[in-house]
Amino acid sequence: MRTPEHQAHDRDAADPGHRHLFHVPPADGGRYPEVAYLAGNSLGLQPRATRGELLADLDAWARLGVEGHLDAARPWLPYHELLTGPAARLVGARPAEVVVMNSLTVDLHLLMVSFYRPAGRRTRIVIEDTAFPSDSYAVRSQARFHGLDPDATVVRLTPRPGEDTLRTADVCDFLAAEGDTVALVLLGGVNYLTGELLDIPAITAAGRAAGAVVGWDLAHAAGNVPLALHDWDVDFAAWCSYKYLNAGPGALAGVFVHERHLGDPHLPRFEGWWSTEAATRFEMTPVSRPPATVEAWQISNPPILAMGPVRTSLEIFDAVGMPVLRERSLRLTGWLEHLLDEVTADRPLTVVTPRDPARRGCQLSVRIAGASAAELAKRLRYEHGVIADAREPDVVRFAPVPLYSTYHDCWRVADALAATVEGATS
């Protein structure tokens, strides 16, 4: 008789993913040599290729000094262009619509400079009540920047009473009813807390039909779910590269601006010398000549050593492809869900992530009633070598990442929960 643990190993043999491309943290004791890493939704693991690629860029600087701008094997002046193609393919965009620069919240601000333009009664910004706090702080500070009261300006969408996630129809109904007061819709594509994947095309269409601008924070969506930002007519989007994109702590963010906005001379933008046409950059003239691409939103010359890990990571996504990853993601997360259903049945644990695989990425969030999530996560970590992530007061998030997580990791989650959380019958 194959035990559930054997079954997990069988599944791993049949559906191995690309774990060999990554460093998996060692467990330092316990039954297994490696931790069960379920926190790729917070910080992705390091690709094995990153160190060598980074050292090559460092060596170019050592050997060439300033001449590396033009003479490095990967010259620094156009270095960011190496990231554009793969980043555009990742999010379903045209190359002119995507650039990698800055950090996520900084980019959201720069995009709001262009796309949050309150006028008349159309002043409001719509976010989710469970938006990541950085986004909430960002939009509230944008309201204040325009002399508006953030409490009156920011609308926080909440699930129906007794429900944990938003319904697409409710969001669209709100936009149909009150959209004439909305200047900007800025939602998380995949919610950081619940793991809910919103219906990005439907909500984008509803927001735009109501006359609002629609932007997306794709921190938890990029590299997690297939995206088609251009075809979905999204106005703008931004995402970080340190979660599913595995480009390292604080890694650079990606930005998308839809083609229809590119080259628009009436759109306000903050500029620096990287906002001008590359060919004119060294003319040192006082007036910029911005290109008709999203590169017009760049301001400073980019950090080459930070771009290397993004480039390395995007090469993996390009080689494997999001459709293949999504297929494995559906199998892996479905397996975790199946195991969680068994372990949660008689315990004070509830999966709050939508049950429909089309409405989620790889993350499953579990609510624990009457106990601290942080306490639970600590026990999972130190008693079972399971690295998950607690969001106070009561949610623990598990993300089996299709590039490197295993079915056995999922089994370890369920096994650890069974051992840690007392059941009604135990």
Ligand SMILES: Cc1ncc(COP(=O)(O)O)c(C=O)c1O
């Ligand atoms: C949805 C979301 N938005 C914004 C951020 C903040 O990003 P950054 O620190 O790169 O600005 C995070 C995570 O850190 C996030 O999950």
Ligand SMILES: Nc1ccccc1C(=O)C[C@H](N)C(=O)O
């Ligand atoms: N950058 C960090 C630094 C320290 C601790 C967490 C983060 C996160 O990114 C949290 C992330 N937004 C999340 O949803 O888990």
